[in-house]
Amino acid sequence: MSHSADYSKTSRDTLDSPEGLADRIAEILECPITIEDANHRIISYSKHDKNVDEARIATIMRRSVPEDVITSLWESGVMSRLFESNDPVFVPAIEKVGLGNRIAVSVHKHHDVLGFIWAQTNDTTITNEKMSLMKDAAKLVKNQLHQHHLKKKQSEESYQEFFWQLLVGHLQQPGEISQQAKRFGLAFGNSLCIAMIEFGCDITPTIEKHAYYLIETLYQPYAVCRIFNENQLIMLVNLxxxxxxxxxxxxxxxxxxxxxxxxxxxxxxxxxxxxxYDSPENMKDSYRQAMKVLELKEQLPDSLQHVYGYHELGIYQFLQDLNAIRNRDNYRNDAIERLRAYDKKNGSALVKTLHAYLDCDSNVHNAAKQIHVHTNTLNYRLKRITDIGEIDLKDTNQKITLYLDLLIEKIND
Incomplete structure (x- = not known):
């Protein structure tokens, strides 16, 4: 009898029932079966005996695969192989996350992964026949997973316009926002903000697919809405x-x-x-702030390398506004201009030295380390800076002004 013949006995009622289909596959393969969508949420699972591993129990209880199991499957290379191939993959046990031996196969439609079938094989000998039967099973569940995928995609597309209206501030009435959120099944909490990921390249279908996969599998409790716009991923996050x-x-x-x-x-x-913020009508403000963080990180990559939140920007929040004021007043810092003229004439680095010194909160040792010179050299340069620039480095007001003007110059480079 051919492999497909094993499934040909499957009735139409079983095909239309996710649970019945999982049981039928388990019966043929003689091992517990779990059918998941592309984001590792359970579609159905078969009946099983008591001898099942911790990972299967946790998955069934949570209705989705635990994060540590997903991470381990990526680290071991299993998920990469499942995304790239239609062929079944043998998955050796990963004891640290309670995962026993598995055979897994991804369910594809064209280039999209619709989901996965997992067979726990701790008490079963894995044969070539079982591998072939897994591949046949993937064909059998394709239609159900495709319908699930379409419904989810339609749901996401339906709320995108609503999300954009929140971002640009077109929706400001709490009652209307609440009504729309209820319509799309979105649960807003009392601690909301906008988070953004910006890519330095065009967003390809592969990047989009993997980004959505990560959101759905690892960050689902937090990401309420998400949308791609040009080279940015924008998310409304509930914390x-x-x-x-x-x-x-x-x-x-x-x-x-x-x-x-x-x-x-x-x-x-x-x-x-x-x-x-505690209400969704403020998301336009959080969106503007998140964009400012990304813009400043682009202009000042070294200074803001470890900054992610708007609240971490400190004085950097105000640089663009100060720059506009400086431009309006045709302002220039004479002390910096004198140092720059000296550097140009003598091939020195007094402006760079001053910036490092101020950036390191006037710590000579840290500043010397930052620009790779000896502390004696830095102290000598500081004396030249005070003389040539006519600067009092003990005057807090002068130092703050110099530091701000040097930062403004960097965002204009």
Whole structure:
């Protein structure tokens, strides 16, 4: 009897029932089966005996695969193979996350992964026949997963216009926002903000697919809405019941960028987020703030390398406004101009030295280390700076003004 003949006995009622289909596949393969969507949420699972591993129990209880299991499957290379191939993959046990031996196969439609079938094979000998039967099973569940995929896609497309209206401030009435949110099944909490990921390249279908995958599998409790716009991923994030929301969101963004860049081997990805508010009508403000973080990170990559939140910007929040005032008044800092003229004539680096000294909060040792000179050399240059620039480095007002003007010059470079 051919492999397909094993499934040909499957009735139409079983095909239309996710649970019945999982049971039928389990019966043929003689092992417990789990059918998941592309984001590792359970579509159905078969009946099983008591001898099942911790990962299967946790998945069934949560209705989705635990984060540590997903991370381990990526680290072991299993997920990469499943995304790239239609063929079944043998998955050796990963004891640290309670995962026993598996056979897994992805369900594809054209170039899209619709979901996965997982067979726990701890008590089963894996044969070539079972591998072939897994491939046949993927064909059998394709239609159900495709319908699930279409419904989810339609739901996402329906709320995108609503999300944009929040971002640009076209929706300001709480009652209308609440009504729209209810219509699209969106749950807003009391700790909301906008987070953004910006790519240094065009967003390809592969980047979009993996970004959505990460959001759905690892960050689903937080990401309420998401949308791509040109080279940016914009998310409305709910941090309700999170003890330290700013720290949590910073960690999530760092983790998201690390995972995405590692899996796709891309660089120049940065992230930022705005302030947290207790109502969705303030998302226009959080969106503007998140964009400012990304803009300043582009202009000052070294200074803001470890900054993600608008609240972390400090005086950098005001540089663009100060720059506009300086331009309006045709202002120039005479002390800096004198130092720059001296540098140009003598090939020195007094302006650079002053910036490092101020950037390091007047710490001579740290500043010397930053520009790779000896402390004696830096002290000598500081004396030249005070003489040539006519600067009093003990005057706090002068130092703050000099530092701000040097930063403004950098965003104009």
């Amino acid at each position: 309700e019941s999170t003890p330290n929301p700013n720290n949590k969101l910073k960690t999530l963004i760092q983790d998201f960028i690390q995972k995405l860049t590692a899996r796709l081997n891309i660089g120049h990805v940065k992230g930022g987020f705005g302030l947290t």
